[in-house]
Amino acid sequence: MALKIVKGSIDRMFDKNLQDLVRGIRNHKEDEAKYISTCIDEIKQELKQDNIAVKANAVCKLTYLQMLGYDVSWAAFNIVEVMSSSKFTYKRIGYLAASQCFHEGTDVIMLTTNQIRKDLSSPNQYDTGVALTGLSCFVTPDLARDLANDIMTLMSHTKPYIRKKAVLIMYKVFLKYPESLRPAFPRLKEKLEDPDPGVQSAAVNVICELARRNPKNYLSLAPLFFKLMTSSTNNWVLIKIIKLFGALTPLEPRLGKKLIEPLTNLIHSTSAMSLLYECVNTVIAVLISLSSGMPNHSASIQLCVQKLRILIEDSDQNLKYLGLLAMSKILKTHPKSVQSHKDLILQCLDDKDESIRLRALDLLYGMVSKKNLMEIVKKLMLHVDKAEGTTYRDELLTKIIDICSQSNYQYITNFEWYISILVELTRLEGTRHGHLIASQMLDVAIRVKAIRGFAVAQMATLLDNAHLLTGNTQRNGICEVLYAAAWICGEFSEHLEDPMQTLEAMLRPKVATLPGHIQAVYVQNAAKLFATVLQKHEGETDSQAAQETSQLLIDRLPLFVQSANLEVQERASCILQLVKYIQKLQQKNVEVAEEVTALFAGELNPVAPKAQKKVPIPEGLDLDAWINEPPSESESEDEKPKVVFAKEEPKHYRSRHTEVDEKELARRREVRKQEQANNPFYIKASPSSQKVYDAPGVEHIPVVQIDLSVPLKVPGMPMSDQYLKLEEERRQKEKAERKKKEKKKKREKRGKGRKADSGPESEEDITPAHQVDIVTEEMPENALPSDDDDKDPNDPHKALDIDLDKPLADSEKLPVRTHRPEVLKSPAEDRDSKSVPQETKKKSSKEKKEKKKDKEKDRKRSKEEKKKKKKHKEVEEELLESQPEEAVQSEETKEAAAPPTSTSAEEVTAPSSAAAVDTSSAAAPESEPDEPKDTEPEDTKSSKHKKKKQKKEKEEKEKKKKKRHHHHHHHGDAGGEDSVQNGTVEEEEPLPPMSNYSLLAENSYIKMVYDIQGNHQDESKVVVSVIFENKSDSFLKSMEFNVLDSLNSKLQRPEGAGPHDGLTVPFQLPPGVSNEARFVFSVQSIVMPQKLKGTLTFIVKSDESSTHEKLDFKLHFTCTSYLITTPCYSDAYAKLLESGDLKGSSLRLEGINMPFHHLLARICFHHHFSVVERIDSCASMYSRSIQGHHVCLLVKTSDQTVSIDAKCDEPSLLGNVLDEIKQTFSKC
Amino acid sequence: MIKAILIFNNHGKPRLIRFYQYFLNMQLQIKHLCTNKMAEDMQQQIIRETFHLVSKRDDNVCNFLEGGSLIGGSDYKLIYRHYATLYFVFCVDSSESELGILDLIQVFVETLDKCFENVCELDLIFHMDKVHYILQEVVMGGMVLETNMNEIVAQVELQNRMEKSEGGLSGAPARAVSAVKNMNLPEIPRNINIGDINIKVPSLSPF
Secondary structure (H helix, E strand, O other): OHHHHHHHHHHHHHOOOHHHHHHHHHHOOOOHHHHHHHHHHHHHHHHHOOOHHHHHHHHHHHHHHHHOOOOOHHHHHHHHHHHOOOOHHHHHHHHHHHHHHOOOOOHHHHHOHHHHHHHHOOOOHHHHHHHHHHHHHHOOHHHHHHHHHHHHHHOOOOOHHHHHHHHHHHHHHHHHOHHHHHHHHHHHHHHOOOOOHHHHHHHHHHHHHHHHHOHHHHHHHHHHHHHHHHHOOOHHHHHHHHHHHHHHHHHOHHHHHHHHHHHHHHHHHOOOHHHHHHHHHHHHHHHHHHOOOOOOOHHHHHHHHHHHHHHHHOOOHHHHHHHHHHHHHHHHHOHHHHHOOHHHHHHHOOOOOHHHHHHHHHHHHHHOOOOOHHHHHHHHHHHHHHOOOHHHHHHHHHHHHHHHHHHHHOOOOOHHHHHHHHHHHOOOOOOOOHHHHHHHHHHHHHHEHHHHHHHHHHHHHHHHOHHHHHOOHHHHHHHHHHHHHHHHHHHOHHHOOOHHHHHHHHOOHHHHHOOHHHHHHHHHHHHHHHHHHHHHHHOOOOOHHHHHHHHHHHHHHHHHHOOOOHHHHHHHHHHHHHHHHHHHHHHOOOOOHHHHHHHOOOOOOOEOOOHHHHOOOOOOOOOOOOOOOOOOHHHHHHOOOOOOOOOOOHHHHHHHHHHHHHHHHHHHHHHHHHHHHHOOOOOOOOHHHHHHOOOHHHOOOOOOOOOOOOOOOOOOOOOHHHHHHHHHHHHHHHHHHHHHHHHHOOOHHHHHOOOOOOOOOOHHHOOOOOOOOEOOOEOOOOOOOOOOOOOOOOOHHHHHOOOOOOOOOHHHOOOOOOOOOOOOOOHHHHHHOOOHHHHHHHHHHHHHOOOHHHHHHHHHHHHHHHHHHHOOOHHHHHHHHHOHHHHHHHHHHHHHHOOOOHHHHHHHHOOOHHHHHHHHHHHOHHHOOHHHHHHHHHHHHHHHOHHHHHHHHHHHHHHHHHHHHHHHHHHHHHOOOOHHHHHHOOOOOOOOOOOOOEEEEEOOOEEEEEEEEEOOOOOOEEEEEEEEEEOOOOEEEEEEEEEOOOOOEEEOOOOOOOOOOOEEOOOOEOOOOEEEEEEEEEEOOOOOOEEEEEEEEEEEEOOOOEEEEEEEEEEEEOOHHHEEOOOOOHHHHHHHHHOOOOEEEEEEEOOOOOOHHHHHHHHHHHHOOEEEEEEOOEEEEEEEEOOOOEEEEEEEEEOOEEEEEEEEOOHHHHHHHHHHHHHHHHHO | OEEEEEEEEOOOOEEEEEEOOOOOOHHHOOHHHOOHHHHHHHHHHHHHHHHHHHHOOOOOOOOEEEOOOOOOOOOOEEEEEEEOOEEEEEEEOOOOOHHHHHHHHHHHHHHHHHHHOOOOHHHHHHOHHHHHHHHHHHEEOOEEOOOOHHHHHHHHHHHHHHHHHOOOOOOOOHHHHHHHHHHOOOOOOOOOOHHHOOOOOOOOOOO
C-alpha cells in the first residue's frame, strides 16, 4: 500500500495539470480528437489513484474538456469525491465540475446531500460559499427538500457574503420544492431590509423573480417596495424594483396612480440610461393598466414618447434598439402617439443594424391603417429588393404578410393590389416562406369571392411562367406557390379565360420535377380543368375541341402514373382511366360534361383554426376508452396515419412536408460534415467564410450574389405600384364626390361612422375598391365559446403560485434535522424511558393526520425511487447508507415492529438525510457520514477491477457475517433488552442501538431527557434539546424552563428578558404526550465540563384542580458535548499531527469485552468522533470542538485492553474528554 | 434570470461556458430519453448557433439579439460585448435589464482585468477555472450576485489566498500522506506513540 502511494506521488510529478492539457491541445491542432482521447485515458488512470490531489487535478482537466463538448458524466462519482475533500482548493474544483455537468438526471447527486449539508454548516465561510454556488446550479427537488432548512438558517448568517448567497439560492429551492416558499418567505421579506446592500439586492432579486410569474401574491409587498424605491440609491435594486412594479400595476391600478409621480421624477432626474429606460417602461405599463380608468395621462404618455424619441435618435445603437422596443409597447394602447413618429420609424428601416430594422418592422405592424397600408408596404417592398441577407428578407416577407393579413385583412381596401403584392413576392430569391405566400393566396382566393376572377387570372399566368419559379434550384422554397396557383385555377376554373391553355401548362413534362405534393395537386386540378373544358365545349356542335382535351390528358398523364410519389401515381392512374372512359363515351357522342363536373361540385369553405377543438363531445362518448383491444406495438408503428385530405388542409400537409425535408437535410448535412471532418483530403472552410451563409437551410449551397438592379419581371404580370397610383386617383375622385354630397347631407351622418382611434381622416371614408365579402371561418355547431387556456402545463412557476399572506400552519414547517430517540434506544435508557417513543408517535399522528394523504403519495414516489436506486452499483449502495433509502429502510423496520402509524408517513416526508443522518447514526454509527468516504477509494477501485471486486465482495460478506455474529453475541451479553428491535434490524445495522439522550430529571408528573449539541455556526453556542414527557393523567401547561447561569455558561434569553427569567416552553402537554424543546446556551470556555442547576415549573391541570409544581435538575455540559463530528482526510490528519502544536495524553481501559468496531462506534457516537483510518485493531480518530480545537485519537486494542493515545491543542479539554470516554466504557 | 454565459473567441472556440439552465433538444424533452452526451451536444450546438448569430454582426451595431432557435422563446435575448478577440455573450430573459446586463459584462471584464492584470485571451485559455471562480462571485445560479467590482475582487483574492495557504493544487502534502499511512502498517511495531511523528510542516492551515 505504501509503495503504491509513493509511486503515486512520483507519478504525479509527471502528471499534466490543466495548463499542460491546454498547451497540449493547442500543440496538436491536427489530431486534437486523438490527443484528447489519450488525455482522457490518462485522466481515468489518475482518477483511480487514492491521492485526492491527483483526483482533483484530473477533475479540473475534465471540467475543461466538458467545455469542449466531451461527455464527462462517467466521472460524476469522482467529482463527488473531490467535492467532499476537506481542503478548500479541491472542494472548489469538485463543486465547479459538479456545477458544470450535474443535472437533475445525474444519479450520484443523491449521494451529495450530506456532504453539502456539512459544507453549508462549515465554519469557513468560503466552504459554505462554494457549496451554495455549486448547489445553485444542480439543485434537485430532493436536495431542495432536504437542504431547505439549512439554507434558510444561512439566510441569517453573520457574514453578509453567505447571507446574500443563501438568499439568492432560495429562489432555486422554491422552484424545486415549492412547499418551502411559505415557511421561508417571512425571512426573505426580512432580508429586504438587510443592512448589507448586497443582501438587500439579492432579496429584491429573488422576490422580483417570484413576483414576475405570480404577481398577485406579492401585491401586499408593494408598500415596502415603494419605500425601497424612494430610499434606495442602488441602481441595480431600483431597476429590479421598477421592473417589479411593472408586473404589479396591471393587477392594482391604484398602485399605478401612486407610481406615476415618483417615476416621472426619476425620469427627469436620473442620468443612468438603464434606469431611465426601465422607468419609462414601467410608466408605460402603468398607463396601459390605467387606460380604461383614467383618460387624462397624456402628459405622461407625451413624456415617455418624447424620451423614447431621444433614445431612438441617439447615436448609440443600443439605446435606439431599446427605444423602439419600448415604443412598441406604447403602440398597443396609444397608437396615435406613436403614429406621429412614423417618419423616425421608417428611417430606422434603413438602419444598417438588423436588430433595429426588425424592431422598426414590429412597430410598423401596429402603425398601419387603411390609409397608409399601401404606402408602407411599398416601402417594405423596396427594402425587400435591397435586402442583402436572406434572413432579413424573409423577415420582411413575413412582416408584409402579417401587416396585410392582420385582423382579417382589416386594412386592405384593394385585394387586387394584395394579390399582385403576393405575386411580386414570388420573385424572391431562395426564400423559405413559399408556403406562407401560398397559404395567403389560397386564403384570399377562398374568402374574398369578388377577387376570384382576378386571382385566377394571376395564378394562370404564374402557372404559365412556372419555369421562372422552378428554373433555379435556389428557388426551391418558392415553388410552393405553384401548389396554391394550381389549386386556385382548378377550383375556380369557371373564371378562367382560356382553361385549355392553363390545362396545357399544368401538364408540361417539366412539372414532373416538382415536389410530389405539388404534382398531386396539379394532377387533381388538371381533372377539374378538364371538367370545365368539357362543359364549355359540350353545347358546341363541333366536338373536336373536347376530344382534343381528352387526348391531351391521355397523352400526358402516363408521365405522372410513373411517378415515384404514391399520391401522384394513384391520382394520375385513377384520372387517366376516367378520362379514357370519357373519351370512349365522347366517341359515342354521349354528353358527359354534367357528370364529370359533378365530380368536383360543391363549395369549400375555410375552417376556423380552433374548430376541431371546439366540437363538443357528445354525451356518453369516452375518447380514452379502447374501441378494440389495443394492438401490439409493432403493428402500430407500421401503420402511420396517412394524410387523406391534403386538399382541405393544405397548410398542414405542406408544413409537415417541409419539416421532413429540413430534418432530412439537417441530418444529411450532419453526416456530410462528419465525413468531411474525418476526411483528411477535404479542405475545410475557414471560419470567416461562414459569414456568407445565412439561412441554416441553405448552408451548404454556395451563394452566388445575383445583381438585382434590374428587377425580374414576370411577363404579363401587373406591378403592384400601379395600384398605388390608381388608388390615389380613385380616392381623390371619391373625396371630390363626397364633398359634393356633403354639401347636401348633414354632418352628423358622417360623424356616426367614426371610430375612436382612427387616424385624422376617418377610415370609414375609404371605401374598398371592390365589393369585398370576407367569408367567415366555419365553426362546428354548438361550439363551446370559451377560449382555451394556452398556458404551458409544465411551467415550474405554476407551482409557486402560493398565497403568502396566510399564516403558516404547523404542518408547513420545513423538514428539520431532529433527534429521533424513538428510533432505537440504548439498553440503558430503555428502562427509564420506555413509553417515550410511542407517545411521540401519537402526538405526531394527531398533527399530521391532515397531511397524511399527500404524504402517502410522497411515500409511494419515494418507494418507486427506491426501486430505481436499487439498480445502482454496489459502490453507491455503500454510500447510500446515510441516504434516503436508509430512511425508508429504517422506516420499514419500524413498521414491522409497531403497527404502521403516521410516524412512518412523517418519516417519508423527510426521507431526507436530514432525518437520516441522525436516524442512521442513532442506529448504526458506522454509517456516519464520514465513514463512507473512508472506504471510497477501495470501493471505486473495486468497481473498476472486476476480478478484484468479486474477491472483495466475498471478503465483505465474510466481514458482515462476522459482524452479525458479534452483534448477536453482544446482545446475549447485554441481556437482550431490545430483542424486538433486534429481530427486525437487518444485517445493515449490526450494532447495538444507542441514544445520546440522557436523563435530566424525573418526577411523578414529568420526565425530561436531554442532549447537548454544538452549534455549527457559532463557536460559543451549544443547543440543549430537551424532551418533556407527561407521565401523569393531567394536562401540563405553562411550563417554564429556567437555569441559574454561571459565569461561563448562560442560557440565551429573548431580548428584554432579565438574567433570571425563565423561558416558556412553547407547548403544552396533554396526558401521555412528549415533545421536544430546544434551548440555546452561550459558553465561553469549553475546556472544562460544567453543571448548571435549573428548575422547571409547570401547572398540572386535572378536571377538578390545578396545582403548581416544580422539578429541579442539573444540566451536565460534558466536554464531549462541545465536540462536533468532523470528517478529516488522512493527509490533513497527518499534517496536523506533524505540526507539533498538539499536546499528548493517553488512557488505558482494562477489561473491555466488546468487538473493536463496537468500541469505535461508541466513541464515534457518544463522543462525536469520526474514524480517519482503521487497520485491524488500530484506528485513528478525529474530532473538533466548536472553538476549533483539534482532538486526535489513536485507539489500539489487544486482549480486552484498550489503549488510547490522544493529542489535542488544549490539554485540559483532552483530559476531560478522555475521562468521559473512560466513563462511557466503565458503564458497559 | 441569466440562462447562460458564453465566452468564445473570434473563431467560435469556447473559452468559458456556463449554463444556468439545462437545455435539451426540443424533441428529446423527456428526461430519461436524453443521455449526457446529448446534453453536451446541445450545449455545443447552442455555442455554435450563438457564435453564428453574433459573429456576423458589425461592431457598430447594437449589442442585443433576439435569441436563437435553440435557446428559444421570445422571452430570451442575447446580450453581448465584443472585446478584441473575445465575445462575452449573456443569454437572459425579460426580467433582466438590457443595459444593466451590458454594464455587468463590463464589470466582469474589468474584474478579470484586475485579477489577471491586463487580461488577454491567453489568460482565459489557460486559467478557465480561475475565470469560473471570478464569475461565481458575480453571478450565482443565473442571478446577479454582486456588481461592486471591489467587493468581487476582494472575495476572489481572499479565496485565492486560502488556496495558497493550502499549498494550491500542485503542492499537496505527499509526504504527509505516506507518513500517516505508515502509521498503520502492520510491519511497523504496534506500539507507536503518536509523539514520534513530528515532522515539521512550515505552515499549518487553520481548518
